[in-house]
Amino acid sequence: MSDLPPPSPDFIPHSRAEGARPAESASRAVVRVTGSQATHHRRMPGRLLFASIGFGVLFIAIGVKLTDATIISPAPSRLAQAPRLPPAEPPVSRAAITDRNGEVLAVTVRGTALYARPAEIDNPARVADQLVRILPHLERDRVLARISPPRQFAYIDRFITPRQQQAINDLGILGLYFETAERRTYPRGRDAAHVLGAVDVDGEGIAGVEKWYDERLRVTRDPLRLAIDIRIQRELREALEWSIERFNAIGGSAILMDVHTAEVLGMVSLPDFAAANLATAPAEQRFNRAVTGVYEPGSTFKLFTAAMALEEGRVTMTGGFDASRPIRIGRHEINDFKGKNRWLSLPEILAYSSNLASAHMAMAVGPTRHREFMGRMGMLNRTGVELPESAATLAPSQRNWRDINTMTIGFGHGISVTPLHIVSGVSALANGGTLRTPTVLAVPPGVEREGTRVISERTSEQMRRLMRVAVTDGSGRQSDSPGYFVGGKTGTAQKTNERGQYQENRRISSFVGAFPMNAPRYALHVLVDEPKPRADTGGYATAGVVAAPTARRVVERVAPLLGMVPETDRIAQIQATIALPLNGGRPRSGTAAAPAPRPTPAAPTPAMLPRTPAPTLEQPAPPIRRTDARDGIAMPRLVLAPISPETGRAAR
Numbered sequence: 169m170s171d172l173p174p175p176s177p178d179f180i181p182h183s184r185a186e187g188a189r190p191a192e193s194a195s196r197a198v199v200r201v202t203g204s205q206a207t208h209h210r211r212m213p214g215r216l217l218f219a220s221i222g223f224g225v226l227f228i229a230i231g232v233k234l235t236d237a238t239i240i241s242p243a244p245s246r247l248a249q250a251p252r253l254p255p256a257e258p259p260v261s262r263a264a265i266t267d268r269n270g271e272v273l274a275v276t277v278r279g280t281a282l283y284a285r286p287a288e289i290d291n292p293a294r295v296a297d298q299l300v301r302i303l304p305h306l307e308r309d310r311v312l313a314r315i316s317p318p319r320q321f322a323y324i325d326r327f328i329t330p331r332q333q334q335a336i337n338d339l340g341i342l343g344l345y346f347e348t349a350e351r352r353t354y355p356r357g358r359d360a361a362h363v364l365g366a367v368d369v370d371g372e373g374i375a376g377v378e379k380w381y382d383e384r385l386r387v388t389r390d391p392l393r394l395a396i397d398i399r400i401q402r403e404l405r406e407a408l409e410w411s412i413e414r415f416n417a418i419g420g421s422a423i424l425m426d427v428h429t430a431e432v433l434g435m436v437s438l439p440d441f442a443a444a445n446l447a448t449a450p451a452e453q454r455f456n457r458a459v460t461g462v463y464e465p466g467s468t469f470k471l472f473t474a475a476m477a478l479e480e481g482r483v484t485m486t487g488g489f490d491a492s493r494p495i496r497i498g499r500h501e502i503n504d505f506k507g508k509n510r511w512l513s514l515p516e517i518l519a520y521s522s523n524l525a526s527a528h529m530a531m532a533v534g535p536t537r538h539r540e541f542m543g544r545m546g547m548l549n550r551t552g553v554e555l556p557e558s559a560a561t562l563a564p565s566q567r568n569w570r571d572i573n574t575m576t577i578g579f580g581h582g583i584s585v586t587p588l589h590i591v592s593g594v595s596a597l598a599n600g601g602t603l604r605t606p607t608v609l610a611v612p613p614g615v616e617r618e619g620t621r622v623i624s625e626r627t628s629e630q631m632r633r634l635m636r637v638a639v640t641d642g643s644g645r646q647s648d649s650p651g652y653f654v655g656g657k658t659g660t661a662q663k664t665n666e667r668g669q670y671q672e673n674r675r676i677s678s679f680v681g682a683f684p685m686n687a688p689r690y691a692l693h694v695l696v697d698e699p700k701p702r703a704d705t706g707g708y709a710t711a712g713v714v715a716a717p718t719a720r721r722v723v724e725r726v727a728p729l730l731g732m733v734p735e736t737d738r739i740a741q742i743q744a745t746i747a748l749p750l751n752g753g754r755p756r757s758g759t760a761a762a763p764a765p766r767p768t769p770a771a772p773t774p775a776m777l778p779r780t781p782a783p784t785l786e787q788p789a790p791p792i793r794r795t796d797a798r799d800g801i802a803m804p805r806l807v808l809a810p811i812s813p814e815t816g817r818a819a820r
Contacts, residue, residue, distance in 0.1 A: 278350055279329070360435075363608055410718070416699070462561060465590055467657060518637065539566060594691050658712050
């Protein structure tokens with residue numbers, strides 16, 4: 169670096185000192201460029217022109233394409249083609265219930281609830297008047313109480329229509345509010361009301377299937393499919409209504425069951441109610457006679473007595489019992505209604521509905537075995553059907569089940585069961601001997617439900633013949649329908665008063681049976697509560713003129729719905745396969761016959777072998793002597809006398 173001092177402020181550069189002109193020197197310094205720079209400046213305008221032309225061509229191409237796509241030949245918009253779905257609503261809180269064919273029986277729908285904050289309402293009385301005009305089903309006094317202080321919050325109506333909501337909103341009343349609500353509706357009204365049950369205002373099941381499957385209906389959104397066929401339900405109801413009206417009865421029930429699956433295809437109890445109005449229905453309408461009511465079954469129970477005696481080997485199809493004289497127990501007497509007063513064969517016992525012979529038949533088995541059989545048939549416990557109203561039976565305990573109980577229960581008195589108990593038991597008698605728990609849920613096709621064998625197949629086949637005889641030759645004649653081969657048994661039982669005394673003019677008339685008896689598929693039970701006599705029935709209101717015709721009406725209406733065609737062209741042929749001689753093949757009094765061979769241990773079915781010789785004309789049975797004591801009162805000695813082969817009557 170130089171040590172020269174800085175230039176003086178008056179210093180003039182050398183070029184200027186030489187006399188050069190300042191302006192001219194500065195100009196040359198600005199415009200002087202190198203050769204490469206000059207070339208670059210000459211190319212700039214060409215490049216800009218080329219770029220401008222390129223962009224122009226591009227924009228023209230885009231414009232042409234847009235014009236073609238939107239004006240000349242517009243292409244459909246993918247967005248326009250896509251389906252526009254409404255916003256998904258959250259699922260309702262309760263699944264639907266359907267019949268076996270998918271018909272909706274119960275469903276939850278959304279609506280609007282109206283509630284009030286009374287502290288915000290200025291004139292409760294005026295508001296109550298306005299609300300009642302829009303909601304006429306409400307009571308003014310109740311509305312006024314709900315919207316008046318000191319209440320802080322109150323629902324006025326849990327479900328109103330959109331039109332009602334708009335009308336209330338137009339009032340502009342401060343203190344009234346709306347919220348989204350759900351309501352359980354039953355499109356079929358009264359049909360299947362006792363089966364379906366109902367829910368409370370909070371949507372919780374309180375009766376019927378709604379209560380039994382409450383958790384399932386809340387958790388699973390898939391519809392609950394019932395075994396009920398709503399078409400059959402309607403036919404059962406109409407037939408039962410016809411009978412109740414005709415005989416001026418107080419109520420009744422009807423059940424149709426598949427004998428192989430124990431599915432309840434129809435269950436009616438009258439009087440009934442609209443399912444949506446369970447809370448306000450009277451007690452007599454809420455009462456389910458089919459599963460809650462327990463009644464003395466009367467003569468329908470003689471079917472079980474006969475099945476028991478056959479299964480235990482105490483009687484054969486050609487055997488019988490004495491029905492010539494009453495059985496006296498203290499001040500009481502067991503007798504027959506229009507009895508034959510003679511020895512009766514087993515088919516005759518059911519056809520003529522003999523109490524005396526049925527009592528002797530039950531005693532031939534004995535109290536211990538009798539009670540065991542009744543328990544095996546499910547007559548001592550609840551049915552197990554999926555209805556919380558299912559009632560327990562009323563029967564003597566094991567300790568108190570004595571001779572007198574066996575005799576009376578043998579012909580259907582002294583025990584009370586529900587109609588569902590009886591039709592379930594008869595299904596087992598007809599289907600080959602297997603008892604299954606009745607169900608109101610649909611069973612998938614091809615699925616075989618588990619069951620308990622209660623009688624042998626041979627006994628079941630014999631019972632089908634006996635049930636047919638009870639219809640063709642007995643009190644069940646009016647239940648027969650040509651081509652459907654109905655078999656069954658009538659039953660008439662007197663009702664008791666509060667003190668347990670039988671009342672002569674208050675009765676239960678019922679019929680239980682199955683069809684067709686050559687290949688049973690369905691079982692039926694009909695009950696009419698307190699029918700009144702009619703002049704055109706001879707002054708009678710017994711089951712033969714009340715329940716039996718109702719059963720025929722049901723069969724003829726529901727069988728076509730079930731795909732059954734009456735075998736009218738083969739009546740004689742089919743009847744011959746299930747026919748049974750009424751007298752059991754035994755001679756009448758004074759008629760000679762060859763002795764029947766006694767059963768031997770080589771018989772193919774051990775259950776059919778009698779443990780003691782059955783009381784028949786040719787082989788008298790030894791006397792059966794038992795004693796009994798009931799409720800601390802000594803009962804008289806009972807003697808079931810042997811049968812005289814000469815007279816056909818009990819030996820005196």
